Amino acid sequence: MSASRSINLAALVAAVSVLSACGGGGGTGSTTSASNSSTAASSTAVAASSAATASSATAVSSAAASSQATTSTAATSSTAATSSAAASSAVISSVASSAASSATASSTNGGIIDALTLTSTSSEPLNGWSGWSKMGARSYLAASDPVNTANHVSTATPAPGTPTAYPSISSDPSGGEFTIERETAPLDGWHSYYRAGGTLGNHQQVRVTGGSSATANRIYTCGTKKCIFDALKEAKNEPKIIRVYGNIDMRIDDDGVFRDFTSWDDQKASSIVIPSNTTFIGINDASGNPARLISAQIEIGKEFASTVDSDLADYEYWIKTLGKSQESYPGWTRNVIVRNLWIQTNFDVQPEGSSDAYYDGMVVAMAQNVWIDHVTVTDGQYKDKDLSGTRHDGALDIVRGSDYITVSNSAFIEHGKTTLVGNADSRDWSDLNRLHVTFKANYYADVASRLPRVRFGQVHVFNNYIEGDRESSTATKFENGIGMAIKGDVLIESTLWEIQPTKESEACKKVVTDHGSSLAFRQNRSWIKSSKYLPAGADVSNMLTGCGYASTKNWTPPYAYQVESAPLNLACIVKNGAGAGKVGLNNTSTAGACNTAPVAGSGENHSSSATSSSAASSSEASSSASSATSSSTAASSSTASSSASGGSATTITYPWSDDFSLATTATLFTTGYAKFTNDAGTEVSMYVKTGGSPTVSGGVITLAGARFTIGALGTGTTTGPTGSPANYTPGGIFNIIGKTCTLTINASQAGTGSTFQVYVDNNTTSTGNSPHATSTLSSTGTTTTKNTSVVVSVAATSIVAGDNTFTWKLDNASYTGGSFLQIRTDSSSAVYINSISLSCL
Incomplete structure (x- = not known):
């Protein structure tokens, strides 16, 4: 084992992460007893409503009853709630049971089915991935260990400087009050469809519900990484809500001591792998600060090799060797909601090369029906421009056969290679006719490229705002926007590019970049603004149409959506509404x-x-x-x-x-x-x-x-x-x-x-x-x-x-x-x- 840096938390000015024990899970803890205030209130209203129904459905509402129910719920502390937990648990269980049965009947919204019904809640996550039980466990292996040197540089470099100290938060800042935790996804993106019968082009509507129907013992409130990993391992593919608060640094061990990662293998413990039927959501503190995950990688789904004796990963073996269909593969992760989280990407201590890091901020792999909303992904204190060599890979990559994904109202700040849709030209066997992705109302600031870079996918980009500087000496320099790669097919609408200093004539190089062999690039109402050349902004739609890409209309978004008719408005609307902390309790959206x-x-x-x-x-x-x-x-x-x-x-x-x-x-x-x-x-x-x-x-x-x-x-x-x-x-x-x-x-x-x-x-x-x-x-x-x-x-x-x-x-x-x-x-x-x-x- 190589020597690792150790910093006792007591030596820091403020705690880098919350050290409180997990609340919730297994029918215990703060969230089980401190339930959704709306649910608690409704249990009081149920008794009153029977009388109302008996009198021709005429009801006098009782806000006092609602208040009493909520007050009693909020008053339940995370440490002394034993007596009320059973009653609260019963309320949530009955509600969730009703929700689950309703979803199974798939009749709550004009016959749109619940994505929950596309999964098996009793099966092992990720088709029995062998790493599931070890998730979160550090190896502390030395960089020189053969498992590390096979595909990575020979030595490990710890992250420079002292980790940023964020204020310590010792308990759930919401007091158990739910706001957005049980919300399901809207229907205005590719996430709200699935491939009915596995038939190409047969897009049928579905409602992504995540863990919204979770029962009381599958609602967790977590202020430590241990709590998160324990919750995921316990709930598996069952509907679950994991509420995250505070500041969780994946390099802080359970004993409260900061230990930087020693190698590529050790750093794998930073990965939080999200299985089917999950709502993974942050809780803002009293000041509106979002929950932070530091030096973390969120993986929604995973491609792996564990159940076949082959050099091929399981999915590739399923397709190429067994000759089976993609949709019939049992290892898909489906029906996931990730919201309101601030994520600082990993500083890769042992990258694959000087220009090729391994870890992403978020990665969607082998997953379908995923809604990512109001997240912020950033390099934080470890900016590439200040480092020697590449220490970050993607901010959010959507790869490896994934399909029906939407990223909305999110912020990507200070990062290089931002987003891949499709990660290799050779992946036609897994990605062709898949990778249907929507990017809506997202904010990009001080990012270099890949907004996104698209291979194979049908990608819809609308109402986004990009802010960057090609000559910056203080932030990551902007290089280019949409990357058109092999068989990529992109529709971009109503998006504002405020890039300094950029001329109207440079739109074809800066807004869109050719990586070769793309299928089509279509656009509607794209604007460039530059204080030096275009202070009032200019519609570059005609110019982009002439960039040399095919404009064939191969597909049309099947969902209803609305594009902003005045893209210059996006500078205020998107910038002030996107990212973590801008939704939920105490949100700071303006x-x-x-x-x-x-x-x-x-x-x-x-x-x-x-x-x-x-x-x-x-x-x-x-x-x-x-x-x-x-x-x-x-x-x-x-x-x-x-x-x-x-x-x-x-x-x-x-x-x-x-x-x-x-x-x-x-x-x-x-x-x-x-x-x-x-x-x-x-x-x-x-x-x-x-x-x-x-x-x-x-x-x-x-x-x-x-x-x-x-x-x-x-x-x-x-x-x-x-x-x-x-x-x-x-x-x-x-x-x-x-x-x-x-x-x-x-x-x-x-x-x-x-x-x-x-x-x-x-x-x-x-x-x-x-x-x-x-x-x-x-x-x-x-x-x-x-x-x-x-x-x-x-x-x-x-x-x-x-x-x-x-x-x-x-x-x-x-x-x-x-x-x-x-x-x-x-x-x-x-x-x-x-x-x-x-x-x-």
Whole structure:
């Protein structure tokens, strides 16, 4: 064993990683007892809802009950929760069981199947990969050991300097409160499809659910690497949620001592291998700082050789020697969600060569149906420009037969070779007609190349923002963007390249680079901005069309999506909304406050062939807007400025209603369907999607694990009394506060799952993010410090076909502005809405 550096944590100014024991797993720990607040609240509402159902589905919601349920949940500490754990566990188990059975029936969203049903929850992960039981175990082998010298340089070089010391976080900063943990993936990317029957081109829609249906004993809250590895090994392919908090350095051993990696083999212990049916998600601290994984590699799936006596890896043996089909291979990893994590890539201590490192920040290999969202990947303190030789490989590589992947709202900062889609020209046997990948609303800063570099895949890139400098002396120099390689087929839309200093005539070299033998490159609305040559920005679409690539339309994205019609807006929207820490509890996203127009609902809509044959015609959109005029545009003009008072008081003629008869999935959340104009003269969509993927078919909104607002003046994320700024809201067009309001939801069929809720002046999932978080609900006479933005909270199963009526009165003397509503279901629930009406007197 070679000597390794040892640094006692006590010698550091602040701890580099959290040393607390794992909470959760095996039915014990903080997360089992401190369950999803929405789930806990719904268990209280279930009892009340039976009476409501018996009286023609007329229910008076009890925010006080919801508050009591949440308070008791949050009060459950991670160390003393034994008595309440059983009750909480029972609640989650029953909810998860319901969710799982619903998913198996694959009927919660217009017949879209749950990706869970494409997996075997009882099989061993990765087809029995022999390294599974050893995952996370360090070898401490010397660099000179033959296992290391076979394909790597002969000596190991430790990472330079002292590791960055991040603040220590000793316990779950959320207090067990769930926000986004049970959310399923939206349907606006390649991840939401699968190859039905293994047939080429037969893309059928699927909902990626990850671990959203996890039972209580498969929810883990982890502040150490040991907890993460133990959780993965215990849950295997079962649905599981692993919540990560704090700062976890993979070089810190279980005894709390920092020991740098000794060799390539030792560094393998930094790899966190994610199996099927997993939600792997970070929890922000009180200041909005995300969970950090330092010197880590996240592997979603894996190609390996362990079960065959052959020089070929198992998958290659399956295809080439046995002659079997790709889809029938039993080692696929499917149905994975990774969100809200900050990842510092490994400093490769023993690379394969001076220009070829081994470890990535993230790698997707032999995996399908994967959603990566709001992650940040960076070289951190070990920048390539400061190092001798290459010490980093990819930030995120998608390789080895992987298929149906989406990367969204993520940030890639300070890195060289950013993303490969397909890793070798010789991999046609595994990659041809696969590698369907979407890159949406991602932010790239100080990266060199591969944005991405594409072999074989059909790749859709839209609404991304790239910021770089070709002459920088302080950061990684920008070299080029999209790399077109063998049989790569790329569609890029509405993307802003702010590259210094770049001329319009250099677009063909800097935006896209030719590596030879590609199939097609298509683009729509690409812009370059450069302070020296193009300070106002320029549309380079025509120039890119003339770069010499074939523009053959070999495929069309099968999903509905929307591109930003003004790419210059992406500099604010994407930069302030992408990356870890910008979603979930205490998130720091400011994208909603971008003072640019148009933002929401302004882009070019593309309908999904799975949900509608074509986008709504202009006459239909006009008719839709007209039908909603009495509902939506009758509002008086309202201020566009946001404040704790929600802007000026606004009024709307009651009763307000909408029957959605002319709405479509593509138009509902656009100004083409229903809109109003604020004081700034900006047209605002009446409906704004805030989570999940609501769909519309035949005038019925299917709200399955999704939420949307009605009448909000903007999309800025609301906060409560402790937020920053405190009590922030964009305001809305409804006059609700101090009035007795009656809301009627007409449903086409009975609801399913656990929770249906209505919020006032709150567009998040955290119930305290509202200026009404310390006000009084007159309907109950109860004053509380939490949850009073929730005016309806009932079991989704209490929603019956026909009218469901809810009445409340919300008093808040300090609030004089207009309000908006948010309608939501949790991740295991669905309601089917024919119409909504509201009257406040």
